[in-house]
Amino acid sequence: MLNTKTETIYNIINNEFLETSEDTKKNFSPIDSEVLVGEYQSSNEEDLNKAINAASESQKKWKKLPGVERGNYLYKVAEILEKRSHEIARTMTLEMGKTFPEALGETLRGVAILKYYAGEGLRKNGDVIPSSTNNTFMFTKRFPIGVVGLITPWNFPVAIPIWKIAPALIYGNTVVVKPASESAITTSKVIECFVEAQLPAGVINCITGSGSKLGPKLVSHPLIKAISFTGSENVGRQVGSIANQRGIKYQLEMGGKNPVIIHSDADLELAVNETINGAFKSSGQKCTATSKVIIHEDIYQKVTQMLIEKTQTITVGNGLEEGIWLGPCANKNQYDSVVKFIDEAIKEGANLLYGGQVLDIPNYENGYYLSPAIFENVSREMKIYNEEVFGPVIILLKYSNLEEAIAIANDSNYGLSSSIFTNNISNILNYIDEIESGLVRINAESAGVELQAPFGGMKNSSTGYREQGEAAKEFYTETKTIFIKG
Numbered sequence: 070m071l072n073t074k075t076e077t078i079y080n081i082i083n084n085e086f087l088e089t090s091e092d093t094k095k096n097f098s099p100i101d102s103e104v105l106v107g108e109y110q111s112s113n114e115e116d117l118n119k120a121i122n123a124a125s126e127s128q129k130k131w132k133k134l135p136g137v138e139r140g141n142y143l144y145k146v147a148e149i150l151e152k153r154s155h156e157i158a159r160t161m162t163l164e165m166g167k168t169f170p171e172a173l174g175e176t177l178r179g180v181a182i183l184k185y186y187a188g189e190g191l192r193k194n195g196d197v198i199p200s201s202t203n204n205t206f207m208f209t210k211r212f213p214i215g216v217v218g219l220i221t222p223w224n225f226p227v228a229i230p231i232w233k234i235a236p237a238l239i240y241g242n243t244v245v246v247k248p249a250s251e252s253a254i255t256t257s258k259v260i261e262c263f264v265e266a267q268l269p270a271g272v273i274n275c276i277t278g279s280g281s282k283l284g285p286k287l288v289s290h291p292l293i294k295a296i297s298f299t300g301s302e303n304v305g306r307q308v309g310s311i312a313n314q315r316g317i318k319y320q321l322e323m324g325g326k327n328p329v330i331i332h333s334d335a336d337l338e339l340a341v342n343e344t345i346n347g348a349f350k351s352s353g354q355k356c357t358a359t360s361k362v363i364i365h366e367d368i369y370q371k372v373t374q375m376l377i378e379k380t381q382t383i384t385v386g387n388g389l390e391e392g393i394w395l396g397p398c399a400n401k402n403q404y405d406s407v408v409k410f411i412d413e414a415i416k417e418g419a420n421l422l423y424g425g426q427v428l429d430i431p432n433y434e435n436g437y438y439l440s441p442a443i444f445e446n447v448s449r450e451m452k453i454y455n456e457e458v459f460g461p462v463i464i465l466l467k468y469s470n471l472e473e474a475i476a477i478a479n480d481s482n483y484g485l486s487s488s489i490f491t492n493n494i495s496n497i498l499n500y501i502d503e504i505e506s507g508l509v510r511i512n513a514e515s516a517g518v519e520l521q522a523p524f525g526g527m528k529n530s531s532t533g534y535r536e537q538g539e540a541a542k543e544f545y546t547e548t549k550t551i552f553i554k555g
Contacts, residue, residue, distance in 0.1 A: 127271030140190025168388030213241030325485035347514030407460030484527030
């Protein structure tokens with residue numbers, strides 16, 4: 070049985086923990102759906118307006134602080150988050166099922182992101198540009214946008230909120246965060262670290278509740294000057310439409326159908342291990358998770374057998390227990406969706422080589438557990454070929470030459486991440502030029518992302534500005550060009 074303490078989390082506005090006038094909502098654990106993790110506020114428009122107004126008022130002073138002072142606040146948050154990392158990681162595992170080692174790794178990544186952007190407070194804030202006239206000093210200077218609305222997903226409830234919050238704050242903006250309801254308790258604990266670090270009241274605010282009710286009102290509010298969204302493509306398009314009509318900045322990170330190519334000259338053991346990691350860790354619930362495995366015909370049978378044998382070693386269960394490699398799907402809706410994908414693929418004629426079974430884990434029979442699924446004989450007309458499953462499912466496809474492999478990889482409405490395994494430099498250079506994805510990985514899993522590098526995709530995966538690294542500055546600031554005539 071799970072040993073857990075039920076918690077109630079509150080909206081955070083002006084550094085105060087506030088209840089809404091509405092009923093609270095309950096989050097149950099995907100490890101055991103009868104175990105209550107906690108309750109969160111089902112906020113209304115009045116709550117949202119309070120948060121936005123608080124952020125707007127505080128931004129007037131926050132933007133005037135020297136960057137180094139804003140950075141010192143972020144360093145302090147990083148210290149607090151690190152001290153609370155095990156507690157927050159455990160909450161993440163309970164709330165959305167990710168194994169504890171993965172949850173802890175994500176939380177410590179959040180610490181690193183905070184430290185990275187804290188250092189931005191001491192970096193340059195513009196450029197000197199030569200003028201074409203005498204006695205003229207010309208330079209650029211970056212300024213904050215204002216109040217930024219952040220809509221974050223359930224699959225990375227620590228890292229993604231932080232990689233949006235940290236750059237927004239260091240560049241002088243204030244924020245209103247609307248986390249996904251499915252992981253609201255975990256994300257709210259992260260926001261508590263900012264309050265504990267004693268950031269000025271109103272600089273960071275967090276509102277929980279229905280995305281369909283609060284999201285459009287957040288994006289359409291006149292005091293919101295920019296929106297950063299990570300989530301499903303359908304919702305992202307709605308967010309982008311409202312933001313575009315208002316003429317405000319927006320960035321959308323949405324879906325992926327990420328391919329991996331395994332060429333005949335690849336290190337097969339490396340390729341198989343990395344493919345399994347990229348496809349099945351976090352139960353495949355990553356926008357960068359591997360979906361299509363495209364294998365050269367000369368090694369297809371061998372690699373297929375290696376993939377099956379490796380997948381057979383995966384341990385599925387409660388991610389708080391040692392030795393568990395794969396936890397449950399994060400919630401019932403996601404679990405039902407993945408099961409439906411598997412069932413429909415079989416009905417359409419795809420061959421289920423391994424897995425795809427509903428699992429009854431001893432002592433956790435009410436959890437949302439599935440064995441990782443491997444399909445072959447998948448045609449491009451099938452739903453599982455085209456749509457993002459967001460679960461532990463891969464399809465195997467065969468090719469005869471690299472041109473064909475890249476064509477299969479690019480045959481998607483998405484273009485977030487991709488990978489190739491080969492030791493041929495000509496293949497690598499050709500792949501880099503021809504693959505249609507924002508993240509290009511060579512001899513590595515598709516799901517790897519580094520905090521100091523730009524993150525984003527092509528086609529329907531992303532719209533607007535890149536996230537993370539120095540690229541975040543382009544979204545969270547505006548540039549003034551200044552001429553001083555002597």
